[in-house]
Each structure stands twice: as structure tokens, then as C-alpha cells.
Amino acid sequence: MTTLVVLVLLAVVALPARAGADALSTTLDGVAKRILDVKDLKGKKVGVESFAMGGGQFTELGGHLADRLDVALTGFAAPSGVEMVTRQHLCDVIRENKLWVDDRFDPSLHKKLGRLGQADFMVAGRVVAAGGQASVSVRVLDTETGRQVWADAVTLPLDRMLGELAARAVVGDGCGTPSQTAAAAPEPTEAQRERLDVKIWTDKPSYRIGDTIRFGLRVNRDAYVTLVNIGTSGDVTIIFPNRFHPTFFVRGGVDVMIPPADAGFTLTVKPPGGFDQVRAIATSEPVQFQAGDFGSTSVFRSLDQTQTRNLAVEIKSERERMTPGKWAEATIAVEVRP
CATH class of the missing domain: 2.60.40.3880 (Immunoglobulin-like)
Known part of the structure; x- marks a missing residue:
């Protein structure tokens, strides 16, 4: 009898987190499908950049939402005639070319990622977290002209996990890599x-x-x-x-x-x-x-x-x-x- 009670309690405790995860997946799957319905994207390459918070700063929540949307888009992309540019590739381009400067936003980042990262369109987003909810606005931008070809907004329940991610700032190159204090360089060898x-x-x-x-x-x-x-x-x-x-x-x-x-x-x-x-x-x-x-x-x-x-x-x-x-x-x- 004791074992049964424990199992029931564990199931009850796990339900809210599971429900939050399912709601996030369902919402982002819907966003991905609506994006892939945009006619301008057919036969093009699309990338997803980290989502900024309302004040312009970046947190782990913005990266998490971008990663999840990227996964959803990748899962539905092939039948839609869209080719996804991986977020890892875009991060490599950002690092190689120093497109991320401290915590300041580069207004031409979309175009630079388009030209150097091979993306014809970039999915950008902004997150405003308040009152136990996160309002997420999503835009699809033509990287060459800056033209916005699609936009939508969704509201997500801000469960404990997402709330913790929203509180953790991302420093460094904007790709989720923490900045570290470099150790003193050793004396160079002859080679x-x-x-x-x-x-x-x-x-x-x-x-x-x-x-x-x-x-x-x-x-x-x-x-x-x-x-x-x-x-x-x-x-x-x-x-x-x-x-x-x-x-x-x-x-x-x-x-x-x-x-x-x-x-x-x-x-x-x-x-x-x-x-x-x-x-x-x-x-x-x-x-x-x-x-x-x-x-x-x-x-x-x-x-x-x-x-x-x-x-x-x-x-x-x-x-x-x-x-x-x-x-x-x-x-x-x-x-x-x-």
C-alpha cells in the first residue's frame, strides 16, 4: 500500500512539468508549421538566431526557445522545400567573424549571417516574461533586404524550468558560451x-x-x-x-x-x-x-x-x-x- 501511494505522488508531482513541456512543443510546432507555409521560403535556406529578451539582453531562455523552434522547423522542413541552416553553423560564423560584440546588438546581424552563414531568411524573436507567462514574438526576415515576410506572437506558460532559464543571462558570443577569464599564456616554444x-x-x-x-x-x-x-x-x-x-x-x-x-x-x-x-x-x-x-x-x-x-x-x-x-x-x- 505504501509503494502505491509513493508512485501516485510521484506521478502527480511530475504532471505540471510534463504538461508545460507538452504545451511548449505544441506551441512551437504550430509556429514552425506556419513559418514553413510562407511561400517566400520555398527552395530557400533558413536559420534561427537566439531570441532576445524584452530589454535586449540575452538569457538561456531565448537560446532554449530558439533551439526548440529550430528542432521543430527541421522536423517539418523537408516536405516544405525548405533547407535549414544549423544553429551550430551560425554560431561558428558569429565566432569566426566576431559578429557578436560584448552584449551590444549589431543592427546588421541578420544580413551578415545571411551572407556569411548562407541563410536566405532568418527567424528572429523577442521574449517578454511577466506574470508567470512569456510572450514570444517571432519574425522571419529576408537577410538581403531586411524585409519582414512573416510575423506572429504566442504566449507560453512560464513554468519553473523556463523561469530559471529566463533568469540566467548569456554572456560571451550570444551562442550560450560563457565568457571565461583567460589564463596567462605560457612562454611560447620555438615551434x-x-x-x-x-x-x-x-x-x-x-x-x-x-x-x-x-x-x-x-x-x-x-x-x-x-x-x-x-x-x-x-x-x-x-x-x-x-x-x-x-x-x-x-x-x-x-x-x-x-x-x-x-x-x-x-x-x-x-x-x-x-x-x-x-x-x-x-x-x-x-x-x-x-x-x-x-x-x-x-x-x-x-x-x-x-x-x-x-x-x-x-x-x-x-x-x-x-x-x-x-x-x-x-x-x-x-x-x-x-
Whole structure:
């Protein structure tokens, strides 16, 4: 008799959590099906980014809801003619290109993820938790134009588990990876000193629209360098090599400034405000990404959506092919203020 009572009590205690989980699955399955009914998405690639809270900050709840919606979309996507871009891939793109800057939202994140992460559409969301409930607004955005093609809002019961997730802030890169204090670097070995290394910088830590800007790069030994600028607008430009420095070979230990002091032109920071990411890729072997001419008037090479996606594929392929120690990367994020 005692055993029976215990089992009944356990079942009763487990019911609320189970009911909450079922309600969440049912709600997000419904959202996923409605998203996949959008005609614009047929034959396209779709990704899901972490959902922000009402104040703009990110918590584990936003990541959890995005993960669950991603699972639901993936389960229903194939018959709908939609290809899902995994959240892990999008997080890798964010980390490689430093698209997440502290806890500040980059207004061009959708376009940057679209171009670099191969997603034609991004599912974005915002969560407002209050009174034991979570109001979740969900939007589907065209990554190239920023056009909103679909939107809806649902209300979820905020059970104990979801409430705990809402209280836990996400720090670091926005992908759920906590930031950690780096340990002191050990003294480099002789082999490590021989590894290729590249450094990049700007002449100021931040800029206002209309300011002039200069980039600098340096490698520790002779190398072939490509410098890619991911602008605040989401547009991608190869700024080195360029018309005034058409070769991508750089001598070791020599500072290269872009533009050089005697170039006869300046680089001006353009709107909108946000974050510029500058990524340097150095190789010991001659590898040129998205090779081409600069046209009749261009100083740099601006890449369209297809070229940008091809660039991401080329970088991944060459990095996997290259012998360790013959490949180096560095990325910086530069704030542009209105």
C-alpha cells in the first residue's frame, strides 16, 4: 500500500512539468508549421538566431526557445522545400567573424549571417516574461533586404524550468558560451614562434560616420594576406589586396597601412552605425580568395551575395587543406557611431 501511494505522488508531482513541456512543443510546432507555409521560403535556406529578451539582453531562455523552434522547423522542413541552416553553423560564423560584440546588438546581424552563414531568411524573436507567462514574438526576415515576410506572437506558460532559464543571462558570443577569464599564456616554444601569425588594427578604437579610418596589418614572417571588411551595412569588401597594393604578398615584420600615407585618397566611415568586422587571413602558400580585377574605378573589390558565400566556402576549404602553422587569422570589431 505504501509503494502505491509513493508512485501516485510521484506521478502527480511530475504532471505540471510534463504538461508545460507538452504545451511548449505544441506551441512551437504550430509556429514552425506556419513559418514553413510562407511561400517566400520555398527552395530557400533558413536559420534561427537566439531570441532576445524584452530589454535586449540575452538569457538561456531565448537560446532554449530558439533551439526548440529550430528542432521543430527541421522536423517539418523537408516536405516544405525548405533547407535549414544549423544553429551550430551560425554560431561558428558569429565566432569566426566576431559578429557578436560584448552584449551590444549589431543592427546588421541578420544580413551578415545571411551572407556569411548562407541563410536566405532568418527567424528572429523577442521574449517578454511577466506574470508567470512569456510572450514570444517571432519574425522571419529576408537577410538581403531586411524585409519582414512573416510575423506572429504566442504566449507560453512560464513554468519553473523556463523561469530559471529566463533568469540566467548569456554572456560571451550570444551562442550560450560563457565568457571565461583567460589564463596567462605560457612562454611560447620555438615551434610556436615559427608558426605564422597575423595582427590587424585600426588607427582609433571607434569612429563616427564621416570619420576617416586606416587599417594596419603585420605578419611575423613572409606571407600572403587577404583582408576582408564586413561593413556595418552587412556588405563585404576585400580591402587587401587592392588597386594600390595589387599583390597580396607581405614581408614579415613590416607594417602595412591601408590606405598608405602617400595613397592620395582616404577611407571614410559610411552609415549606418553599428559594427565593422575586419578579418585578416594569412597563408604561407600563395592563396588568393575571390580573385578578380577592380574594374575601371574601384579601389577595393565589393562582393555580392553569391561571391560572399563563395568566399566563406573557399576560406573553410583552404583552412582545412592547409598544414597547421601555415595558416593564421585575426579578426577585430570596430564600433561605428552615428
